[in-house]
Amino acid sequence: xxxxxxxxxxxxxxxxxxxxxxxxxxxxxxxxxxxxxxxxxxxxxxxxxxxxxxxxxxxxxxxxxxxxxxxxxxxxxxxxxxxxxxxxxxxxxxxxxxxxxxxxxxxxxxxxxxxxxxxxxxxxxxxxxxxxxxxxxxxxxxxxxxxxxxxxxxxxxxxxxxxxxxxxxxxxxxxxxxxxxxxxxxxxxxxxxxxxxxxxxxxxxxxxxxxxxxxxxxxxxxxxxxxxxxxxxxxxxxxxxxxxxxxxxxxxxxxxxxxxxxxxxxxxxxxxxxxxxxxxxxxxxxxxxxxxxxxxxxxxxxxxxxxxxxxxxxxxxxxxxxxxxxxxxxxxxxxxxxxxxxxxxxxxxxxxxxxxxxxxxxxxxxxxxxxxxxxxxxxxxxxxxxxxxxxxxxxxxxxxxxxxxxxxxxxxxxxxx
Amino acid sequence: xxxxxxxxxxxxxxxxxxxxxxxxxxxxxxxxxxxxxxxxxxxxxxxxxxxxxxxxxxxxxxxxxxxxxxxxxxxxxxxxxxxxxxxxxxxxxxxxxxxxxxxxxxxxxxxxxxxxxxxxxxxxxxxxxxxxxxxxxxxxxxxxxxxxxxxxxxxxxxxxxxxxxxxxxxxxxxxxxxxxxxxxxxxxxxxxxxxxxxxxxxxxxxxxxxxxxxxxxx
Numbered sequence: 305x306x307x308x309x310x311x312x313x314x315x316x317x318x319x320x321x322x323x324x325x326x327x328x329x330x331x332x333x334x335x336x337x338x339x340x341x342x343x344x345x346x347x348x349x350x351x352x353x354x355x356x357x358x359x360x361x362x363x364x365x366x367x368x369x370x371x372x373x374x375x376x377x378x379x380x381x382x383x384x385x386x387x388x389x390x391x392x393x394x395x396x397x398x399x400x401x402x403x404x405x406x407x408x409x410x411x412x413x414x415x416x417x418x419x420x421x422x423x424x425x426x427x428x429x430x431x432x433x434x435x436x437x438x439x440x441x442x443x444x445x446x447x448x449x450x451x452x453x454x455x456x457x458x459x460x461x462x463x464x465x466x467x468x469x470x471x472x473x474x475x476x477x478x479x480x481x482x483x484x485x486x487x488x489x490x491x492x493x494x495x496x497x498x499x500x501x502x503x504x505x506x507x508x509x510x511x512x513x514x515x516x517x518x519x520x521x522x523x524x525x526x527x528x529x530x531x532x533x534x535x536x537x538x539x540x541x542x543x544x545x546x547x548x549x550x551x552x553x554x555x556x557x558x559x560x561x562x563x564x565x566x567x568x569x570x571x572x573x574x575x576x577x578x579x580x581x582x583x584x585x586x587x588x589x590x591x592x593x594x595x596x597x598x599x600x601x602x603x604x605x606x607x608x609x610x611x612x613x614x615x616x617x618x619x620x621x622x623x624x625x626x627x628x629x630x631x632x633x634x635x636x637x638x639x640x641x642x643x644x645x646x647x648x649x650x651x652x653x654x655x656x657x658x659x660x661x662x663x664x665x666x667x668x669x670x671x672x673x674x675x676x677x678x679x680x681x682x683x684x685x686x687x688x689x690x691x692x693x694x695x696x697x698x699x700x701x702x703x704x705x706x707x708x709x710x711x712x713x714x715x716x717x718x719x720x721x
Numbered sequence: 722x723x724x725x726x727x728x729x730x731x732x733x734x735x736x737x738x739x740x741x742x743x744x745x746x747x748x749x750x751x752x753x754x755x756x757x758x759x760x761x762x763x764x765x766x767x768x769x770x771x772x773x774x775x776x777x778x779x780x781x782x783x784x785x786x787x788x789x790x791x792x793x794x795x796x797x798x799x800x801x802x803x804x805x806x807x808x809x810x811x812x813x814x815x816x817x818x819x820x821x822x823x824x825x826x827x828x829x830x831x832x833x834x835x836x837x838x839x840x841x842x843x844x845x846x847x848x849x850x851x852x853x854x855x856x857x858x859x860x861x862x863x864x865x866x867x868x869x870x871x872x873x874x875x876x877x878x879x880x881x882x883x884x885x886x887x888x889x890x891x892x893x894x895x896x897x898x899x900x901x902x903x904x905x906x907x908x909x910x911x912x913x914x915x916x917x918x919x920x921x922x923x924x925x926x927x928x929x930x931x932x933x934x935x936x937x938x939x
Contacts, residue, residue: 345882353892359926388745391937540773540828543856556828648931651787654745655824655835657776666777668824672787673930683777683824691859720882 310338313702317346321424321706324716328693330705337705340697342690347720355680359646360386360460363680368454370682371718374413375445376405377660378718379458384564385656385667386460389649390621397612398462399565404603405448405457406565406658407596408500411507412441413661413713414589414596418514421586421710425527429517437510440503447471447496461622462615467607469495497604504597504604511593518586528583532696532708535580542695543688546663547588548712552580558659570602582711589713592661621647646675662686662713684718723748726832729769734760745937749835757838757848764825764834765853772825772834775850778860780868781820784894790927819870821847840870849875867892897922 313330316322325346331339351370355363367378380402387393394402415434422430442452447468449455457464471492474485491502518524534544539552549556557574559567575591577584615622619638628635651673657666663685670679689712697705726748730741737756742749752760764770817839825834840847849872851857861872862881869890872878880887889896899922907914 345880345884348882350891353898357898357924388937391745541855543775543854545774545776554828561831645926645929648929652744653747653749653835655747655777655833664776664826666824668777668779668822670781673932674789674928675926675931676928678786679781681777681779681822687859687863688856691856 309333315705317343321709323420323709323714325720326690326709326714326716328705330702332702335701337697337700337702340694340705342693344690344716345720347716349721351721352680352682355677357676359675360649360677361642361646363677364458365454365456368456369717370684370721371413371660371662371665371686371715372453373416373715374409374661375453375455376402376409376457377413377658378665379456380406380565381656381658381660381665381667383458383460384658385654385669386649388654388656389652389669389671390460390647391650392461392616392618392621394462394565394616395613396566397466397607397610398614400603400606400610401463401467401614402458403565403567403570404500404600404607405445407599407603408441408444410596410661411593411600412438414593417589417661417710417713421707421713422518424706424710426523427518427521430514433510433514433517437507440499443472444496444500444503447499459615459622461618462613464615466614467496471496471499497608500600501604504601507597508594511590511597515590519590525583527704527707528586528711529581530579531582531700531704532711533579533581534692534696538695539580542692544663544692545685545688546660547585547592548663548685548689550575551577551585551588553578558657558664562657564656564658570599572596572599582707585711648673648675649677657683660685662715662718663689665718682718682721684721686712686714686716686719690714690719723832725769726834730834733763733767733769747833747835749837751837751839754838754841754847757850758853760836761823761850761853764836769830770834771827771829773828774826775823775854775857775860776826776833777822777824778850778857778864779822780864780870780892781822782868782892782894783816783818783820787930788928789930790924817842819845819868821864821870823850844871845869846871846873848873851875866890869893 310331310333313332315328315330317325317327327343327346329341329343330337351366355366364379364382367382368375370378415438419431419434445455446452449457449464473492474488476485491499534552536552536554539549539554553576555574555576560574572595575588575595577588619635623642624635624638629639649671651671653670655666655668657664664683665685666683668681668683669677672678693708697708700708723743723746727741727743730738730750737752737760739751739753764772819840821838821840823836825836838847847870849857849861851861851874859881861875862879864870865872865878866880866882867890883891889901899918899920901918902915903918904913904915
């Protein structure tokens, strides 16, 4: 019989389980991984370099396209960094809106992760369920910003505009009868807040549904329990953050420990795992879905009762009202300067980080006093996580690599930047 | 919180710290490349620091720091033309050009620290911190790839983000945004060919520095 010694296997870059364009060179001994060498950069767009040649506000849209399943969280870090350097603080209502949408985004991200992770290890139904529940949140995005995904909604000093009073409705078409149309539009009769409240109501039972399908599922547990175990010490060494760190039993959440915006005022718990394996990280993320729903509810409650401005009134930084531009010379000049030259940010450097659904997402901004960043560094959580791939997959079977990629919640938009 | 950190930093690294800044609620220190290993080891292990995580490591090129493309002392009659030419300006010699910036996080003490190290201009070398924080691996490869900074002691310093066979370090300030090569499929040769870029670089919004803008007080 021929002796088969170590061989290398090329995985990706076009592989459905690679979650994008990940290429991995796997050195295998039979079906066991000896060494994994991920090759990244196939989606490198040099976002950081492009930001250096644009006024600050024009790069907000690029942030959406980093981690394209948690768009507003990326924007959040970017505007926080600019606000830090400018020394401004947005109005309270804007902060609540931002937190509410950051949590909506967290649900969007975790649903995408849950669906894709399920599909990777063979749970087809999860994928369909998760995408069904993502749809209303995308509609909320659309109602507030006009875009389903790449919102560009957050601005230094607040948010682009206030929440809408009406929701867009489904329209008549030859494929929908009157009854169906009424059903579809039933929860869209009120404002965006009513719509989101209704969503939270039914979403909690959806989470129970997911859990009924997966948590005690024999196959699911066989694929995840004891796979990709990371001890807390190693997690620190490897730079893991977010659910990857909490899954290993470290209760570290930036929303609690270094609160930004109004996270200090809302009540929520930080779920923590025990064993640091894929299954614990699954449990942590599912619990985060519940906690996010809880935060959204509190924000809705507050936003209903408190009206107010959603962006600061300093027209050196934010554009003036459209009506003023028509009537007032000063506003016209501000408007023109804002959209051509932009605003200058005082010389200095700042690092702002948010608890992104995937981990710590940070923006390191260096300004030399110009209207464009001198250097922008994006600290993407997925980059550090994927670099731990070699260590996490060593000694596991080939099929487990797919589960480990899944548990890392890899999105190439942010890793390759 | 930060005062405590600043005090212990000053106490411990009296000789190593070249400058210490506190701005926007963040502490930044600057050290020289020779002290990197010693200082970072202490920052990780000493009780009053306990920076068990290296959150971020990145390179910076200070080549064009503080240079603008359009002077704005007074209002101009002509305004600025669209599509300005890219100008080369002479730079002060001897001022250090490349720096590596480390962002550290202590989960135990809930504190952050930024450390800046200017790289030796002659050999572009700096000691690798991969043995102190294993997570530095890819971050150092990235800084090497994009800036050409060499991390001494890194076991596997390959390019990471750019294409296989890429030449140059794209995030250096003297590397054009449009790149140097473009690729297309050649019908005759029936293969991909690389050629010098055919497009011209231009500036749509000039870089303007206004000194009258004030930042936060501390």
